[in-house]
Amino acid sequence: MALSSRCGAFRTCRRVLERAFSLYKAHSIKDMENTLQLVRNIIPPLSSTKHKGQDGRIGIVGGCQEYTGAPYFAAISALKVGADLSHVFCASTAAPVIKAYSPELIVHPVLDSPGAVHEVEKWLPRLHALVVGPGLGRDDALLKNVKGILEASKARDIPVVIDADGLWLVAQQPALIQGYRKAVLTPNHMEFSRLYDAVLRGPVDSDDRHGSLLRLSQALGNVTVVQKGERDILSDGQQVLVCSQEGSSRRCGGQGDLLSGSLGVLVHWALLAGPEKTNGSSPLLVAAFGACSLTRQCNHQAFQKHGRSTTTSDMIAEVGTAFSKLFET
Ligand SMILES: NC(=O)C1=CN([C@@H]2O[C@H](COP(=O)(O)OP(=O)(O)OC[C@H]3O[C@@H](n4cnc5c(N)ncnc54)[C@H](O)[C@@H]3O)[C@@H](O)[C@H]2O)[C@@H](O)CC1
Ligand SMILES: Nc1ncnc2c1ncn2[C@@H]1O[C@H](COP(=O)(O)OP(=O)(O)OP(=O)(O)O)[C@@H](O)[C@H]1O
Numbered sequence: 001m002a003l004s005s006r007c008g009a010f011r012t013c014r015r016v017l018e019r020a021f022s023l024y025k026a027h028s029i030k031d032m033e034n035t036l037q038l039v040r041n042i043i044p045p046l047s048s049t050k051h052k053g054q055d056g057r058i059g060i061v062g063g064c065q066e067y068t069g070a071p072y073f074a075a076i077s078a079l080k081v082g083a084d085l086s087h088v089f090c091a092s093t094a095a096p097v098i099k100a101y102s103p104e105l106i107v108h109p110v111l112d113s114p115g116a117v118h119e120v121e122k123w124l125p126r127l128h129a130l131v132v133g134p135g136l137g138r139d140d141a142l143l144k145n146v147k148g149i150l151e152a153s154k155a156r157d158i159p160v161v162i163d164a165d166g167l168w169l170v171a172q173q174p175a176l177i178q179g180y181r182k183a184v185l186t187p188n189h190m191e192f193s194r195l196y197d198a199v200l201r202g203p204v205d206s207d208d209r210h211g212s213l214l215r216l217s218q219a220l221g222n223v224t225v226v227q228k229g230e231r232d233i234l235s236d237g238q239q240v241l242v243c244s245q246e247g248s249s250r251r252c253g254g255q256g257d258l259l260s261g262s263l264g265v266l267v268h269w270a271l272l273a274g275p276e277k278t279n280g281s282s283p284l285l286v287a288a289f290g291a292c293s294l295t296r297q298c299n300h301q302a303f304q305k306h307g308r309s310t311t312t313s314d315m316i317a318e319v320g321t322a323f324s325k326l327f328e329t
């Protein structure tokens with residue numbers, strides 16, 4: 001083939017690929033916009049007739065000797081998104097530290113006490129959702145108590161978001177959340193692989209993220225799973241959503257905690273709104289999409305201001321404006 005005709009063929013091929021890519025991008029932007037609209041539908045209106053607590057009483061189970069930042073990030077994010085009350089159930093050594101970060105949080109130093117399950121159980125009737133795992137650590141005694149708390153929450157039909165070391169526990173004992181439709185798991189890259197390996201007894205197929213996600217969710221009995229990453233992918237074992245809201249290239253620790261804390265509130269709102277507000281999509285999936293978009297938008301806004309020095313605290317400062325931009329347009 002002459003050089004000029006080979007160049008022509010290359011240009012045509014490139015044009016076709018570019019067109020396909022721009023169609024794909026336009027399609028995914030349209031999908032994202034449609035799903036964002038569903039998130040807007042589940043947000044309760046602010047009203048002077050409501051009493052304190054109605055827009056969300058959220059509990060975070062986590063916080064130990066080593067990790068005090070993660071439960072704080074999750075709990076404060078829940079408040080900033082719009083919950084009225086945010087509780088932290090943590091180990092006794094972590095409690096004074098978390099209290100000192102913020103007077104806005106209600107902190108219970110119970111997680112390492114012999115009566116931990118009973119102490120948390122007392123509060124369950126007053127909570128709308130639990131976020132289990134941020135900064136929990138992997139101490140066996142704490143994990144045993146958290147197992148009891150999870151069982152008590154399931155018995156009361158309370159929605160649970162499971163993140164970080166809560167996912168470590170679930171990887172050891174998948175039966176704990178098997179078939180519990182009010183659970184949402186939010187694994188990062190490593191947590192997803194660990195969970196997949198534990199549940200499906202084999203490694204993740206990294207060339208087939210959608211398939212791997214669907215398989216994991218289905219094997220867990222259609223529990224909602226959010227796999228965080230360059231693009232977040234979410235599934236309830238039936239539908240797969242992709243969130244590629246623009247974030248940034250800054251990956252400071254704690255962003256996942258912002259996501260799980262926000263999700264605690266959104267899950268409550270979504271279940272309250274019901275499937276008629278989510279156009280047939282699973283309310284938990286819509287809530288999860290909302291939390292992913294919000295976290296990424298916070299990351300984007302914080303990065304515009306702080307660049308490489310962006311930290312999760314900078315992202316939390318953006319929750320209000322990011323929320324308005326995405327959901328109150
Ligand atoms: N300030 C704090 O108190 C913080 C505490 N954290 C807590 O730290 C504990 C451990 O959490 P980890 O997230 O470190 O969990 P793991 O101990 O399972 O480690 C995850 C590992 O995966 C790696 N990783 C993440 N994304 C990856 C990717 N895309 N490709 C390849 N490797 C990837 C990370 O570098 C990390 O080494 C949890 O309790 C967590 O909540 C974190 O939430 C960060 C903030
Ligand atoms: N490569 C990436 N590009 C853009 N956004 C990303 C990327 N990786 C993760 N994110 C976003 O960062 C947020 C947190 O995801 P990440 O994988 O950092 O969670 P994590 O490891 O659990 O965080 P944490 O440090 O709080 O434990 C999610 O909203 C996700 O969308």
Ligand SMILES: [Mg+2]
Pocket residue numbers: 163164188256257
């Ligand atoms: Mg995490």
